[in-house]
Amino acid sequence: MTKVGSNRRRRRLKKRMAMALPLSLPLPPRISKVIEVNKNVEIPIPDSSTRAIEDNRSDTQISQESSNNISNDEWLISVKNYDDKTVKPQIQRIPSLLREKQSNKKCYDPLVVSIGPYHHGKQLDSHHEKQLDAFEKLKIPIAQKFWHACENKVSIEQIYEAVAREGNSARECYEEGPTDESFNKMMFLDACFVLHFMSVFETESNYSNGTDMKNPLGPLLPWSSYLTFVCRDLFLLENQIPSQVLKVLMKFRFKNESEGTMLIQNFLDKMTTIMPPQERTHTNAVKKVVQRMMGCSVQKKEERKINMDECHHLLHLVREQLIGSSPEDKNEKKSVKCLLYLDQLVGSSPEYKKEKKWYSYHSVTELKSAGIHFRPSQTNHVTDVKFKSHLFSGTLTLPRIMVDDTTKPLLLNLAAYEMCPGGPSDFRIMSYICLMNSLIDHADDVKELRRKRILVNNLGSDDELAQLFNEISNGLVFDPKEYEDLMLQIQKHCESKAKVWMAECIHDHFSSPWAFLAFLGAIFVIFLTAVQTYFAVFSH
Template sequence: MEPQHIVSIDEHHSRKVIRIEGQPTITREERFKRLTEAGDRTRAAEPAKIQKVIFLLRDHKHFVKYFEPRVAAVGPIHHGNPKYRLGEEYKLVLASKFVERSGKDIKRLYEEAEMEIKQLRRCFEEEVTKNYDDEALAWMLFVDGCAILQYIFCAANNKFEELNIKIDSVAFAQQDLFLLENQVPYCLLKLLMNLSGKEVELSESIERFIGSVTYQETKPQQKQGESFCSQPKQPTHLLDLLRTTLLGNKVQKEQESKASNPPESSKSDSPSGKTRGIWPCRKKGEEDPDWQSYRNVQELKSAGIQLKRSKHRSLRNVSFTRRFNFYPGYLWLPPIIVDDSTGPKFMNLIAYEMCLDFKNDFGISSYISFLDSLIDEVNDVKDLRKAHVLHNFLGSDQEVADLFNEIGTDVVPNTDAYKDVKGQIQEYYEIPYMTWLAQVYHNHFSSPWTVLAFLGVLLGLGLTAAQTAYAVMASHLGPCEKFCMLKLKET
């Protein structure tokens, strides 16, 4: 008879199973491990992982329109969906052309990329790659990475005709490249560019491609001596590169704002106030410095604030000035082009900023929230067009207004974003005679005809005053003066 094993109290507790109806049974030890690992993740300073759109946006009524691919699935999230079968064929054509241009043996090229699969897997949230083993994931990423680089090269150099790819497929594929659920690690692209031996040429193609999408310039470069996935300032993926390019940086924004203002304009003093976070707290009865009484472009216009186009396109480049620090006020806004890609592009950028593991300043969300506050109706869009701030390639102005009212719903901005601008506008808006001056200007100087009419009235009043003065002077003349005037008339 074998001796019976005596279980200690600690071992008994570690084996204790916790059962919850509808969930798999797990031990207490596993629960402790999960909790500890969750705390470790919050302390890790890593780039945001590629993941699905956050649950808060998955119930959006236009989810499919904004977040799901139109032509091709890239990465593991939508891979294998039958409706992207044609897109898979296009990807193979593009990937094959990329390998051909590299002049490398496909087997060697793939095997060198496959060696980094462990590191590449860590760029994704575990949930989206758990159904793929290393070999399957490596081949998928290899084909997708090669196809993306070849697509960008063709787009930047007008080479699609050589591959017999139709223009509509090209346009839809461009939108697909900037979907949150359709991303591959940017370090994969860097690796493939390096292995192909054409890194400089392909980097320049990415620069031109992103510039054509954002109407700006960017130079994604890799510092020598760094691991291909270890660069602190390297983009996480193409969507991240798009966001960085659209926003620019804060130093650039300050320089651009100064350059955008005319010499005779000067900024009004910004309102004092403490730095505020995304969810500010204030004491009871304390005035909220972020509160604003104005709403859309029409109300700003009625107060004498005119829209002006900034010289630079960074979305942070928003400023407010007054001519001679008095009247009128100028709201300087970066130019924006609105077309069919605008909705998906901004919705995916907003979804990216909402990722729980992405620490950011909500720059895109703040811009959309600010622009949405200016656009309430068709006339707001019309005035933005007249100021050359907004270029409408979408259709009617009503469609543009509806678009920004839709994508601006439930967006949580950073209250520090554009805080000085909002404060300066509110300060200007609260001065009573500014509205009176605006009304006078609108009624009498808004067009050449009103100016002529106003000058005509002034001339009439002047002639009437002169005639009255002459009559008064004549009534007070003495006999001698009257005789002289009579002789002058006779002669």
């Protein structure tokens, strides 16, 4: 019995082991198809180890999401609390967008004298390098002349120490430059050159014979031949010196600050000939006489006072002088805005507003054919542009501008100054350049503006002047709101068929004074014929 029981236990153990081993026998086809279809189906096994793994995975995902939320919150907080404390340099480089244009490359580099660190010791071609080196050597004797001309008898060491104390703040005005003592020496020599050149230019005798400042490029060439080039270089954006350095030297050179300010003011008035002074006409004289007879106050000559504290350099002063407006102009602009606001209230329909915002640019020839005449403004500001529509005509008032070889560099550097980060908040000079480009397309447009004494062409032919504005305006950004009201008024005038028809009729049939006199004679003959017929019929 014992042997039989042990055999049974062995058989049971073999059966269990056989059940635990994998099946090696081929399965039936129907079962193999079911297994093949459902082989990717995962059957969850409620095991304790798998539950632990899933719990660990969920905990890891939650921790990652929380860390991402924290990083996002920190990023948003950094955006919210961001404060740009970096001070933009006041004297910056020319934007690459403008310097890359081949036709304007020469308008940004000095020809004879370098001021500041940007072009100091710059390697140029042999001719320009010779001129820059010659004027660089001239700065030392000019600094000596400036020291001798100082009102307060002080040592030259005291003057240099005063400039050196402004070295750190002056260095922050540039994007790059030396950081050692050579920067202070450069500021001292450049500031002495600029102020002494202005004082020499102010004296008519020194300007005519050149006895004070000798020509460094050769005794045979007169100094006056280089005055224009020096003045051109002093108004380049990359060739500026901070006004605070000039103010330090002005305290030693003059008795009070007003004398130094007047020197710079007179220099700017003489050299910024882009806007020539107002012409004395008989009409203005008659207006003044009538105003005196009527007891009205006569407007005095505009006193333009520069502010050295608010302006950063000479080019900034030139810009303020060109865009400055008198109180009368500001009041007139306010009244125009009030009238436009009332016009908007009257035409408050959506179709009216949508139609009013559209306008197109017209050339001088096109505006003339629409009955719009041109005349020079009473001020020398680029912002003094007005339009007035009459019964059958219109009048566009523009500031007078004198164009010569220095006009293109000056306008381009003013435009570059407006494009610099941290520069002026408006684009008034660029808007004026784009306005003139829209008015001038061909030589006939230049001829008409010359005839109206708005343009003074000292450059060459009318074709060259028209091409000048086309080259300058290429790539510039203008403010569409600067002349928006003006353009809307011109567009409204040009869309009036009655005014355009009358203008065309006058231009075609009465352009000659003899044709107008013949028309008056014909009207007079018709009138006499009608009177004669009336008395012949009703005489009895």
